[in-house]
Amino acid sequence: MNFPTAAKLPGLAHFDEFLVNARPWPELSGFARFLVEFVYFGVKEGRACLFAGLFFLAIMVIPHQGLFGIPRYDVLLIIALAIQGFLLWARLETLDEAKAIFLFHVVGFILEAFKTSGAIQSWSYPDFAYTKLFGVPLFAGFMYAAVGSYIIQAWRLFDLRIRHYPSYWMASALALCIYLNFFTHHFIGDYRWYLAACALGLYARSTVIFRPHDRDRQMPLSLAFALIGFFIWLSENFSTFFGVWRYPNQIGAWSLVHVGKWSSWSLVIIMTFTIIAHLKHIKATIHVPE
Template sequence: MTPWGGVGGHAGGMARFLRLLAHFTAVQALCCTFALSVVGLLALSRALPLENWGLARYDFLLLGCLLVQGALVWTRFETPREALALLLFHALGFGLEAHRVALGAWAYPEEAVGKVLGVPLYAGFMYASVGSYVAQAWQRCELRLSGEPPLTWQVGLVGATYAHFLLSAGLEVRLGLTAALLLAHRRTRVGFTVGGERLAMSLPLSLTLIAAFVYLAENVATGLGAWVYPHQAGGWRPVHPSKWLAWALMLTPAVLIVARMRAGEGRAAKAGRYPIPHPPARRSGRSETP
């Protein structure tokens, strides 16, 4: 397995690197289909005269997210099992949103029919879009983890991470959790396929890079009025950089859930209980291995 950092280390390496980078970028954009759809709906909700139609913006976003989710399953871009897994991300995200909104960490100031506990129901889809990205990347890039800590450690750390968000623990706790996760996953690497070549990267580095893009997306989303942080009440300002670390921590449960789901599918397929339901259009040019 070739390390990602070594793709340009020989004659003609730069051309190979650029080829792999172009392929990687195209696949990553495809994996972000649901997330990009949510951002597109946010932009559309600002452009359309929804008030003239008697439709609240948050309700429009909820309907749009439901239609996108249905279309992705209908076109077999996502499997029904993946859609069910995304419901878990939606539920976890909505629970966190309701708790944090109650504490005043951020707000959804507009009125809507589909608003519960101060949180519009579309908000959970923003967390589901992160889960959708991980699930799509797992399949399209043939992600595999190696050097993982024991499952009990993973579950314990994920539980502690989610609890720390719910309990609004301070920066010291967040930094302590980050150190614990780095220590537990110091040997964990994620293998992935790009352009038919097998590469690898440190899992903590991978989560940090993904979190950077989620942080940029959060700035775009708040700029489009998806929600409002207290410091943005008087007008949009960049999201605090500490949210980058928060998203890196939040990505850990997503990776664990998808990894367990894929592992369960692989074991069931080997036992002959059912085939892994991935359509040919989603293959990357290589044979799929569970």
């Protein structure tokens, strides 16, 4: 496990280590234990959301007209790159993790380019930017990368383990079908709910084990997917409210993002989680000489 050296950032150097290797308190019980674990859970969640939180803050505070003559979308790209660079420099993120996050950026950007194309136009990025490609500002991929960053960091901080994880080929096939359905439903029908039913069946026995403080806790993996999807749906409402992008029904005036998007984000989480689980599995099977 790599942490920043004390010569660089002594505060951050020990913070992750403090969270992961917290001193056991076996004597804690009842409400006191609940309170301690609740606080640790919240702090770890906040730390796991560091990239997403800073990026989301930038979305809210950067004015519509941009900064210093630089369009807003370009400013957001600069900020996203700066945050990513800082996490690498501070060793709060490893190079392997950054590579995985870049993969999510590419996967997300391809989807964005398709969804905003002239034939589809599921949503749009109405503002001008120098860093637009196929009508999509390059910062948009970082919104998907932020989801991947959160899961990667949470996996380490909470020491995640999965009990009864389905076979990798079945999980991969489902994740691929989920991704393809985001494209194909415009032409051959939306099979989202069939895929959701398959996911519920596939992960019915799967349990995620996590450690808020010094004891393992667990919950159904499907519930974790739904909860993360819900909070992303809330974030999407804030983002559209601040006009970062707009759905067709929000052009004249803002309205709540349809609750059906919650299911879409939950499916995205399943896809993202599958990629990370597979990357970790592959890395674990590769022998790295000392």
